[in-house]
Amino acid sequence: MDFRTEVRAWLADRLTDTPAPHPRAWERELGKAGWIGIGWPGDDGETYGNRRATLPEQVVWAEEYARSGAPARMGHIGENLLAPTLITYGTEKQKRRHLPPVARGETLWCQGYSEPGAGSDLAGLRTTATPDTTTGGYTVTGQKIWTSLALDADFCFVLARTDPGSTRHHGLSFLLLDMDQPGRIEVRPIRQLTGTSEFNEVFFDGARATETVGGEGNGWQVAMGLLAVERGVSTLAQQIGFAEELGRVVAAAVASGAAEDPVIRARLVRQWAELDTMRRHALRTLGTTGDPGAPSVAKLLWGGWHQRLGELAVAVAGEAGAVGPEPWTADRPYELDDAQHLFLFSRADTIYGGSDEIQRNIIAERVLGLPRESR
Numbered sequence: 001m002d003f004r005t006e007v008r009a010w011l012a013d014r015l016t017d018t019p020a021p022h023p024r025a026w027e028r029e030l031g032k033a034g035w036i037g038i039g040w041p042g043d044d045g046e047t048y049g050n051r052r053a054t055l056p057e058q059v060v061w062a063e064e065y066a067r068s069g070a071p072a073r074m075g076h077i078g079e080n081l082l083a084p085t086l087i088t089y090g091t092e093k094q095k096r097r098h099l100p101p102v103a104r105g106e107t108l109w110c111q112g113y114s115e116p117g118a119g120s121d122l123a124g125l126r127t128t129a130t131p132d133t134t135t136g137g138y139t140v141t142g143q144k145i146w147t148s149l150a151l152d153a154d155f156c157f158v159l160a161r162t163d164p165g166s167t168r169h170h171g172l173s174f175l176l177l178d179m180d181q182p183g184r185i186e187v188r189p190i191r192q193l194t195g196t197s198e199f200n201e202v203f204f205d206g207a208r209a210t211e212t213v214g215g216e217g218n219g220w221q222v223a224m225g226l227l228a229v230e231r232g233v234s235t236l237a238q239q240i241g242f243a244e245e246l247g248r249v250v251a252a253a254v255a256s257g258a259a260e261d262p263v264i265r266a267r268l269v270r271q272w273a274e275l276d277t278m279r280r281h282a283l284r285t286l287g288t289t290g291d292p293g294a295p296s297v298a299k300l301l302w303g304g305w306h307q308r309l310g311e312l313a314v315a316v317a318g319e320a321g322a323v324g325p326e327p328w329t330a331d332r333p334y335e336l337d338d339a340q341h342l343f344l345f346s347r348a349d350t351i352y353g354g355s356d357e358i359q360r361n362i363i364a365e366r367v368l369g370l371p372r373e374s375r
Contacts, residue, residue, distance in 0.1 A: 003053075004060045010035075011068040023074045024108075024152075031105030035061070036079050040087060040099075048099035055286060059236055066240030077149060078102040078109035082157055085226045089174075089214040098155075098176075110179070112144040112158035112202060113223070122159070122223065123169040129160035129209060137210040138162065138175055143203050146352060150187045150200035153179050158209065159223050162216055172219035175209035184208070193344040194336060227295065227354070235282045235298055239275065242302070245309060245342060246271055252339070253316045267312050274305050293367035296359040303349040303356060310346035313339035 014021075014029060021029065030036050037050030039058040053061065073079075083102055086095050101107040115125050127142025140160055150156070156179055163171025179185055184207040189197035214222040250268055253259040259268065278301045285294040314321035317339050336344065350356045364370040 003057045004064060007061055007064040008068075011064060011070060015068060015070060020071055023071055024105075026071050027073070027075045027105030027108070029105070030075075031103055034103075036075060036105055037083060037099070037103045039080070040083050048095065048103050050099075050103040059283075059286070062237035063240055066237040074108055074149060074152060075102065075105060077111055077153075078107060078155075081111060081226055082109050085157075085174075085222060086213065088225055089218075089222050094176075094211060094213065107154045108149060108152055110147050110150045110153035110156045110202075112147060112156045112160075114146045115143060116145055123172075123220070125159060125161065125172070127158065127160045127204065128164065129158075129162045129173060129175055130164075131162075132208065135208060135210065137208055138173075138212075140175065140177065140204045140207045140209050143201065145201050146190070146199045147187075147202045148199060150179070150202050151189065155179060156202070157213070158204075159219050160209075162219075169220040171217055172223070173216050174213040174219040174222040176211040176213065177207055177209040181207050193347070194341050235302070236279070238302065239279050239282065242275055242278075242306065242309070245313075246275060248338060249309065249313045249316055252313070256316065256318065258316045258318065264312075264316060267308075267315075271305070271309055271312065274301070278302055278305065293363050296354070296362045299354055300356060300359050303353075306349045307346045310339075310343035314343045 010033065020026075027036070034051035037048065038053035038061060039055075040048065040050060079102055083099055086098060090098075098107070102109070112127075113122060113125075115127060117124060117126065125142075127140065127144065129138035129140045131137075132139050138160070140158060142160065144158070147156075156177055158175045158177060159172055160175055161171055162173040165171070179187075184205055186203040186205070188201040188203070190199045190201060191197050192199070246268075249271075250259070253264060253268060258264050278298070281298060281301060285298070317337075321339055321343075361373060365372055
């Protein structure tokens with residue numbers, strides 16, 4: 001049995017039950033079968049409880065998972081962000097403590113990067129961490145925002161300022177902390193335009209961080225290393241989802257007759273062509289290291305593309321795109337159809353994960369060698 005056939009068979013066997021499995025139970029199911037962490041680098045991936053797979057096999061897994069309609073992953077941050085970072089910068093003790101539970105689907109992580117005054121400009125963060133002489137760790141005080149999965153996460157990796165006299169990207173450290181600290185950590189969901197709350201605010205009031213990754217003061221290097229792996233194989237799975245969304249918009253345009261409009265038809269064709277370009281870019285840059293421009297180009301490509309798809313979805317819907325289904329209730333003042341949800345949620349695509357402006361600055365300064373923007 002080849003790898004793609006094995007993946008399809010396993011997913012088909014596990015996804016026959018209704019209703020869909022609970023997200024945390026599904027993570028444990030994936031972990032039990034060894035499907036978490038197949039892309040982790042290292043000479044002996046089995047050491048941490050995951051199976052090993054070649055880069056083409058990782059692509060196959062990402063594609064088949066997206067096509068299967070399997071539940072959205074809750075363990076993405078631990079598997080695809082924390083784990084490669086620990087493998088690159090962490091100690092062996094840290095790897096053996098944190099990677100096996102992630103591989104088993106037992107622990108969930110969230111990312112404490114952005115702050116109200118330091119989103120895309122991460123070097124302006126103000127969260128502080130002071131040494132705790134009692135525990136040997138740090139006491140963290142400050143606020144993070146746009147933190148995905150913070151309500152469900154067991155742990156958080158936090159970028160904080162450990163040198164009180166430092167500025168910008170100097171004096172930062174990459175810390176690990178337990179989210180189960182009542183009275184020291186408060187999580188507040190953020191209600192969005194869509195009526196949902198995928199993101200959260202997190203307030204640290206003397207929270208204890210027990211570990212530093214990469215050493216004190218080296219947080220910026222570790223944080224940038226993490227961002228470099230954030231847009232890897234998983235972007236191919238993201239593009240499968242994009243293709244399905246585009247397919248629904250095309251089907252709606254054909255059904256309503258909007259596809260007969262030459263302007264709408266041209267926009268549909270352009271979306272398809274740009275999506276194909278994104279896939280080719282992702283495949284070309286897979287496995288590359290030391291290219292600071294590749295992640296930024298990828299973010300620029302998909303952020304604007306997805307935003308334009310949302311605009312096209314409501315344009316195809318016509319007047320109906322401005323009206324939501326009834327009845328409305330006090331606790332649910334409006335409902336959104338797929339096109340409306342896509343339009344509203346995608347407004348943030350060119351901002352979160354590093355705004356377009358920041359990505360262009362990275363390409364200009366680090367790739368093209370242009371002068372830095374004056375501050």
